[in-house]
Amino acid sequence: MLSESSTATVRATLPAVGAAIGDIADLFYRKLFDAHPELLRDLFNRGNQASGTQRQALAGSIAAFATHLVEHPDTRPDVMLGRIANKHASLGITAPQYAVVHTHLFSAIAEVLGDAVTPEVAAAWDEVYWLMANALISMEERLYAQQGVVAGDVWREWTVVSRAEETEDVATFRLTPSDGAPAPAFRPGQYVSLQVELPDGAHQIRQYSLTGAPASDLRTVTVKRVRDEGSPEGEVSRHLHTRVRAGDRLRVSAPYGDLVLHTTHAPLLLASAGIGCTPILSMLEHLAAEEHRAPVTVVHGDRSPADHALRADHAALTGKLHDASAHFWYEDPEAGHPAERTGLVDLSGLPVASGTHAYLCGPLPFMRAVRGQLLDKGVAASDIHYEVFGPDLWLAQG
Template identity: 85%
Template sequence: MLSEPSTATVRATLPVVGAAIGDIADLFYRKLFDAHPELLRDLFNRGNQASGAQRQALAGSIAAFATQLVEHPDARPDVMLGRIAHKHASLGVTAAQYDVVHTHLFAAIAEVLGDAVTPEVAAAWDEVYWLMANALIAIEDRLYAQQGVAAGDVWRAWEVTARIEETADVATFQLRPADGAPAPAFRPGQYVSVQVELADGARQIRQYSLSSAPDSPVRSITVKQVHGGGSPDGEVSAHLHAHTRAGDRLRVSAPYGDLVLDGVDAPLLLASAGIGCTPMLSMLDHLAATGHSAPVTVVHGDRSPADHALRIDHERLTGKLPDAAAHFWYEDPEPGHPVDRTGLVDLSGLVVPTGTHAYLCGPLPFMRAVRAQLLAKGVPAADIHYEVFGPDLWFAQD
């Protein structure tokens, strides 16, 4: 909880800081990478830096956390903090790095806001930062302990045992630990980070959902090649598609992610778009294996049936459940595809049972649209869960 004097100061300065937080975040990253270029090379996603998405996500999360502290002092945004902490754990972030961030973030605040940063203002926002940082450090420590690894020591060498071409730009890579040890357990819906060394020596990291069944001895990731037009966006997926074959090795993290099924014996709705179907495949496999009997509504949107990666598995696993139905929307459907399933996903014609828990994965506009439709159908916000790959822009200010 924020102290009383700091609460008053943060409340009074939040409009000014909020208006400038984008400029602060931009300057912070410039200062951080000038002092530590290895962080941009080997930790941060260069594509997200180039697009400004990471700046937006940082600005949005700080503003959302500070607003929560002053408007709801007895509550903490645990969903947001948990999502960030899982991502940090999958990257191997350590507590010492929060000191580095603090140094350059507060230098940026002082430079952007100038004389407005009095000692009282600096102290209040310092308190905000460390409340957020220490909460994340505590969650990350628990996540590392759950995996039985030292803080930050999440990486292992994995061997690619097979490569399966799913569509023209999607491939599945089947993996097993290179040391012959058992693969770490994971919960359906979780992801791993994959780090590859690129032509310029950078070791870039991206997250990919585990699309295999949790009880399978082999782990699978399904990767869509992102065509970035020569920019850093998509450089890891392009590298994997161009260079990774059976017998190769990849550096893979322990599994993390908070979009997971927690033994929910209730109606479920699993909604995805594009490559966002991958965690849903693992969830469906788990539901079939555990005998889930409540209704399951499977929803997916894609450009066309040919672009729908793992379509056969999507249908097959849905068919294994006693009370489940799959509904696929395509912008460019095959002849004979239902007219009411053409275009973008539209839940208006679907019955969503009372008590439904929804899980969403796909582009942010898709998830926002589906969430709004579910809220309109009476699904409580607390029962709608989502996964964002890349910076979480849900709270970012446009």
């Protein structure tokens, strides 16, 4: 809880800080990487830095956290914090790194806002930062403990058992622990981080959803290649596609992620677009194994059937359930595809049962649209869960 004096100061200065938070985030990252270039090389996603999405996500999360402290002083935005903490845990972030961030963030704040940063203002925003940082540190410690690892020590070496081409731009890799020890359990919907060494010596990290059965010692990730050769945004996916084959070894994190399928007897709606189908497939496999009896509605949107990765699995797993239906939308469908399933996903003609719990994964515009349609159909906002691949820009974009 923010102190009364700091609450008044933060409320008064929030408009000015909010208006400048993008500039602050930009300067913060420049200062951080000037002082610690190894962080950009081996920890932060160079693609997200180049595109600016990481700066937008940082700015959005700070502004949202401060606003919540002021407007809802007796609660904490644990959904937002939990999403960040899971991502941090998958990267092996540790408590001392928050002090490093603090140094460069507050240097950026002082430089951008100048004389407006009085000692009182600095103290109030310092309190905001450490409330957020300590909440994340505590959550991350619990996540590490749940996996039985020392804080930050999330990495193991895994061997690629096989590789399969799903579409022209999507490949599936099946992995097993190189040391022969059991694979850590995961919950349907979670992801792992993969770290690869690139030709320039950088050790870049990306997150990929797990598919397949949690009970097996094999773990499966499906990777979509980003083809923009001039951008660092897809440098890891291109490396995996062009260089990694059966027998190769990869550094893989313990599984994390907060978009997990909760045990429920409620009707479910599982909606995805593009490669966002991967966590949904894990959920479907789990539901089939558990002989789930409640209704399940499966929704997916893609450019075409040829672009729909794991399309056959998507349909087959739905077919294994007691009461489930699959609805696929394609912008460029094959002959005979229903006209009402052509174009973008549109739930207007799809019945949604009362009490439905929804899980969404895909590009942000898709999830915004589907969430809005579900709210219009009476689904409670608290029952709509989502996963963003990459920095979470939902808050940053309002």
